[in-house]
Amino acid sequence: AQSVSQHNHHVILSEAASLELGCNYSYGGTVNLFWYVQYPGQHLQLLLKYFSGDPLVKGIKGFEAEFIKSKFSFNLRKPSVQWSDTAEYFCAVKRSGYSTLTFGKGTMLLVSP
Amino acid sequence: NAGVTQTPKFQVLKTGQSMTLQCAQDMNHNSMYWYRQDPGMGLRLIYYSASEGTTDKGEVPNGYNVSRLNKREFSLRLESAAPSQTSVYFCASRARLDRGRPFYGYTFGSGTRLTVV
Numbered sequence: 001a002q003s004v005s006q007h008n009h010h011v012i013l014s015e016a017a018s019l020e021l022g023c024n025y026s027y028g029g030t031v032n033l034f035w036y037v038q039y040p041g042q043h044l045q046l047l048l049k050y051f052s053g054d055p056l057v058k059g060i061k062g063f064e065a066e067f068i069k070s071k072f073s074f075n076l077r078k079p080s081v082q083w084s085d086t087a088e089y090f091c092a093v094k095r096s097g098y099s100t101l102t103f104g105k106g107t108m109l110l111v112s113p
Numbered sequence: 114n115a116g117v118t119q120t121p122k123f124q125v126l127k128t129g130q131s132m133t134l135q136c137a138q139d140m141n142h143n144s145m146y147w148y149r150q151d152p153g154m155g156l157r158l159i160y161y162s163a164s165e166g167t168t169d170k171g172e173v174p175n176g177y178n179v180s181r182l183n184k185r186e187f188s189l190r191l192e193s194a195a196p197s198q199t200s201v202y203f204c205a206s207r208a209r210l211d212r213g214r215p216f217y218g219y220t221f222g223s224g225t226r227l228t229v230v
Contacts, residue, residue: 009153032216043203044156044221051216090155094217099144099163099207100171101219105155 003027004093006104013081013111021076021107023091030096033074035065038088038106047089050074061085083113116140117222119204125228126194134189134225136204142220144207145187147171147179149200150224156203162187194229201226 007022025031035047048059055067065076074091091104120135138145143164148156148171158171162181176198178190191198204222209215 004155006155034219036221043223046218049218051211051214092156096215099217100146100158100161101156101205103148103155103157105153 004091004102004104006089006091006107008107009105010108011110013109015083015111015113016080017111019076019078019081019085019109021089021091021109023074023076023104025072025074025091025093025102027072027093027095032094033065033067034092034094034101035059035063035074035076036090036092038090040087044090047076081109081111083111085109086111117204117206117220119202119222119225121225122223123226125230126191127230128195130194130229131190131192132194133191134202134204134227135186136188136222137186138204138206138220139185140206140208140220141184142206142208143184145181146205146207146219147177147187147189148203148205149173149198150203151200159189159202191227194227196229199227199229 005024033050036044037047047063050057050067058064063078088106088108090106092101117138146161147159150156157173160179162168165184168179180188202225205219210218
């Protein structure tokens with residue numbers, strides 16, 4: 001079973017539309033949560049991360065994510081997307097006691113101008 | 114510039130050939146990782162090294178070997194390349210962000226695009 005699930009494989013939006021990308025994980029216990037972005041032909045860049053505290057975290061470029069522990073979710077949001085947000089987005093989870101990151105399969109976002 | 118450096122950036126191999134992908138980080142990180150990225154599959158862990166002198170298998174280790182040569186370098190070797198190993202390979206290292214708490218940040222290299230024909 002997939003340990004980190006990203007529900008949408010492809011998302012197409014128009015500029016100025018709002019974005020929400022889903023991420024769920026299946027681990028119990030303490031987790032660290034990450035969202036990475038990969039622009040075409042580039043390597044992974046960190047958008048934001050959650051370790052503890054306020055479950056609403058803000059990242060770069062206007063992105064934010066909310067950790068809902070009871071739902072094992074860490075959804076990524078942006079109120080108004082831009083054409084330059086066209087990229088692939090990956091959710092990743094680090095379990096307490098483990099040093100490795102487990103990634104979801106990614107969501108390809110295409111923003112049309 | 115500080116970061117994770119991978120070489121080469123591109124490589125084409127014939128089936129059965131061998132090669133080593135190099136990775137080096139200059140951030141004094143203890144832990145290093147090799148992932149492969151395939152369309153629709155996300156990133157999958159091949160091998161990792163929690164510290165100098167140790168290596169462990171990840172999710173997809175078959176067909177690969179690794180060497181943690183020293184704290185800076187973590188290489189990935191394909192002894193006999195197969196078309197199924199066509200992929201983009203990413204190396205990463207991990208740093209502790211908070212001395213008192215288990216919060217870690219991961220830095221990724223720019224990737225090696227490998228094609229096996």
